[in-house]
Amino acid sequence: MKQQIKKRFDFSVDAALAIVSRSFELDKNTTKVTGILMTSDREDLLYYRGTQKIELNAEEIVPEKYESKLLMSGLNASVNDRYYDVPPINVGNRILKIEYTDNASALAAFTAYRVSLYVECEVENQ
Amino acid sequence: MKKQIILQQIPVKLAGGYTHFEISIPNSVNLISAVTTGVNFKTLNVPVGFANNYFLLQKFPVGHIRLQGGRPTNWFYDGIVRENLYPVLTETFYTKNNAMTLPFSFHGRHKSELANSIPAQTRITGFYKDNIGKLFNQNIEYTVTLTLTIQ
Numbered sequence: 001m002k003q004q005i006k007k008r009f010d011f012s013v014d015a016a017l018a019i020v021s022r023s024f025e026l027d028k029n030t031t032k033v034t035g036i037l038m039t040s041d042r043e044d045l046l047y048y049r050g051t052q053k054i055e056l057n058a059e060e061i062v063p064e065k066y067e068s069k070l071l072m073s074g075l076n077a078s079v080n081d082r083y084y085d086v087p088p089i090n091v092g093n094r095i096l097k098i099e100y101t102d103n104a105s106a107l108a109a110f111t112a113y114r115v116s117l118y119v120e121c122e123v124e125n126q
Numbered sequence: 127m128k129k130q131i132i133l134q135q136i137p138v139k140l141a142g143g144y145t146h147f148e149i150s151i152p153n154s155v156n157l158i159s160a161v162t163t164g165v166n167f168k169t170l171n172v173p174v175g176f177a178n179n180y181f182l183l184q185k186f187p188v189g190h191i192r193l194q195g196g197r198p199t200n201w202f203y204d205g206i207v208r209e210n211l212y213p214v215l216t217e218t219f220y221t222k223n224n225a226m227t228l229p230f231s232f233h234g235r236h237k238s239e240l241a242n243s244i245p246a247q248t249r250i251t252g253f254y255k256d257n258i259g260k261l262f263n264q265n266i267e268y269t270v271t272l273t274l275t276i277q
Contacts, residue, residue, distance in 0.1 A: 048166070051271075063133050067164040067271055087129035106170040107211070
């Protein structure tokens with residue numbers, strides 16, 4: 001039986017203008033990734049300063065310099081309508097790689113912050 | 127059909143200036159389905175007259191963008207680039223008088239604008255015209271990120 005689950009992956013950005021590279025492994029029974037969502041404990045910093053590249057099985061979901069604000073949802077979005085739809089990609093080795101870049105911005109000064117990546121995926125249950 | 131996103135950064139420095147650019151797309155593309163824009167300011171001083179106008183600064187029209195190359199001699203996209211200039215408060219879910227303090231563009235899920243254009247060649251050309259620098263009467267340095275969703 002197929003079931004939809006949500007996973008959360010966290011990393012922290014400790015230095016201004018840093019590039020943070022992380023690889024996360026999805027469950028072995030994952031068959032499809034349907035959505036992604038980004039949030040943070042300092043949403044203003046993620047909104048104004050963040051850009052990233054996200055890859056699944058070495059296949060690009062969003063390219064380098066893609067702004068984090070385009071992957072965020074607020075309270076006014078319906079709870080069932082918050083994830084960014086991922087086009088059908090072969091899950092392959094089930095490794096999700098993110099390369100996050102902190103950029104200079106005139107609208108938000110840097111302090112250390114946490115970035116959370118939520119992944120909505122479909123798993124096959126025995 | 128596989129979806130892919132391609133991205134172009136347009137640096138802007140001069141008030142009211144035009145910036146022309148060219149984007150290469152693979153020749154296997156058969157549809158440009160959507161266009162999204164975002165702005166990252168490097169220098170910005172909001173003039174006093176504007177600084178307290180909370181509603182005006184949300185979704186502020188930063189500039190205009192036009193894209194050509196769908197079919198020969200046709201402009202297939204003409205849009206206004208909007209961005210929030212109001213600094214976000216650190217109390218994320220703070221509400222006052224029923225007005226949320228986070229940018230409008232953050233509140234809804236960000237949806238790209240539909241373009242639905244069939245490219246005739248592997249080059250998309252276009253220009254960006256600055257509006258905010260002219261309005262604020264200062265040279266503001268910023269980058270406009272243009273993303274095209276192709277199939």
